[in-house]
Amino acid sequence: MRTSEARTRNWAGNITFGAARLHRPSSLDELRRIVAGAQRAHVLGSGHSFNRIADTEGDLLRVDGLPPRVEIDRDAGLVTLSAGMRYGELTAELHAAGLALANLASLPHISVAxxxxxxxxxxxxxxxxxxxxxxxxxxxxxxxxxxxxxxxADPERFPGAVVHLGALGVVTALTLEVEPAFEVAQWVTTDVPLDAVVAGYPEIAASAYSVSVFSDFHGGRATVLVKRRLDREEARHPGERWLGGTPAAGPWHPIPGMPATFCTEQGGVPGPWHERLPHFRAEFTPSRGEELQSELFLPRERAVEAVRELRGMADRFAGVLQTAELRTIASDDLWLSPTEGRDSMAVHFTWVKDIETVLPVLAEVESRLLPLGARPHWGKVTAATPAAIAACYPRLADFRRLAESLDPEGRFRNAYLDGVLAAAG
Known part of the structure; x- marks a missing residue:
């Protein structure tokens, strides 16, 4: 086991954790002893959170030192893995076994748990x-x-426990649904007028297995990234002048000035699911952490209104916003999921790394989008108060009761969670 008293920072470097100690246990018994002896404890994953949700004044824990575990049950279509694994590690093992996850995030570098x-x-x-x-x-x-x-076994509590914010305990293993491996090809269309995005966003989002629209809004143009699942969709580019744009002439990176070699292969070249569904390659660091991130999830039927509101702020984004990404997600039943109970559109903002410059602009964004039903991402920068965040999540009071039943002394709570859960009705 490694224990350090040095201060730890998140991936972006905008947060210095206040923990008295950082532990990286190498066995389950070591982890259990640390938790049992701590007054307050919290888990740090890959550090890709941009606020203090992973912070603690007590003992900060890393679980990536625990013995690796990947156990596949083909008959049940399940894989059980150790919580410290990153998606890039898990997906390589699954693909080697001829299996896949249906969905992946942009970054394979982040931890599953x-x-x-x-x-x-x-x-x-x-x-x-x-x-x-x-x-x-x-x-x-x-x-x-x-x-x-x-x-x-726990149909009543389980939907409340999955998106748990670290408040229920230290996750040591997860079991996920898997399916047979498949291939994906992706295409990039650049220089799309934002007017075309506003006019046709529902059709754009429905045009392929996964679709992302990137824009900085103040330029009036967008880039559309389409990912087709080749066992279900025809392997073709949407069209030479689709949406009034132009097929990308070569590899493209969402952040201006960043090397496109960091990105997964584009241009319609078929490839394994785990090498196309993420935007970025597992073998490269996608950026240097010189950014801040925010994200808001809206009911999908309010997507066009949301894009119009952001277009109306175009001048405010100049010099502050590196890029924004629009994408859709289907509804689920997980109490604290940003997509609980509703099909959603997410707007992901990649800002410059200057919180004093970003916060006033973000506050205006949230003042426009929260009335449309937006929910802030739990791990990103927000200008919203704890009460405003709590009001976005209708099952938060139920989650607070679940947390109190499993952790009555609040050992896994921190200042961030104290504020949000106190505001739950």
């Missing part, structure tokens, strides 16, 4: 978020003992 805990999602009109693939979870509880929750 951390993505699930915060409702990180991937994209596709008919695809639910990453957490919806979970069928069972193993935790170390506040007393240091192991317990398991599953959809089959």
């Amino acid at each position: 951390g993505s699930v805990a915060t409702g990180t999602h991937g994209s596709g009109n008919g695809l639910r978020g990453l957490a919806s693939a979970v069928t069972a979870m193993e935790f170390v509880g506040a007393d240091g003992e192991l317990f398991t929750l599953s959809r089959a």
Whole structure:
């Protein structure tokens, strides 16, 4: 086991964690002893959160030092994995076994457990978020003992436990649904007028297995990235002048100035699911952390209104916004999922790394989009108050009661969670 008293920062470097100690246990017994002896404890995944949801004034825990575990049950269509694994590690093992996950996030570098805990999602009109693939979870509880929750055995509590914000215990293993491996090809269409996006966004989002629209809004143009699943869709580019745009002449990166070699292969070249569904290659670091991120999830029927509102802020984005991405996700039943109960469109903002410049612009964005039903991503920067965040999640009070039943002393709580859960009705 490694224990350090040095301060730890998140991937972007905008957060310095306040933990007294950082532990990286190498066995389950070590982890259980640390949890049982801690006054407050919280888990840090791959560090791709941009706020203090992973912080603690007590003991910060990494679980990527625990023994790796990948157990495939082909007959049941399930894989059980150790919580410290990253998607890039898991997907390589699954693909070698001829299996796949239905959906992936943009980055294969993020941890599976951390993505699930915060409702990180991937994209596709008919695809639910990453957490919806979970069928069972193993935790170390506040007393240091192991317990398991599953959809089959705990149908009442399980939907509340999957997107858990680290408030229920330390996840040590997850079981996910898998399916046979498949191939994907992706195409990029550049220089699309934003007017075409506003006029046809529902049709654009429904045009392929996964679709992303990128824009900085102040330029009045967009780029559309289409990913087709080749066992279900025809392997073709949408068209030479689709949406009034132009097929990309070569590899393209969503962030201006970043090397396109970091991106998964485009240009309609077929490839394995795990090498096309993410935007970025697992073998490259996609950027240097010189950014801040925010994300808002809206009811899908409000998508066009939301894009119009953002277009109306075009001048405010100049010099502040690197890019924004529009994508869709199907509804689920997970209490704290940003897509709980409704098909959604997510707007992901990649900002410059200057919080003082970003916050006033983000506050205006949220003032326009929260009235349309937007929900802030749990792991990203927001200007919303804890009360405003709590009002976005109708099952938050139920989750607070679940957390209190599993962790009555609040061992896994932190300042961020204290504020949000206190605001739950």
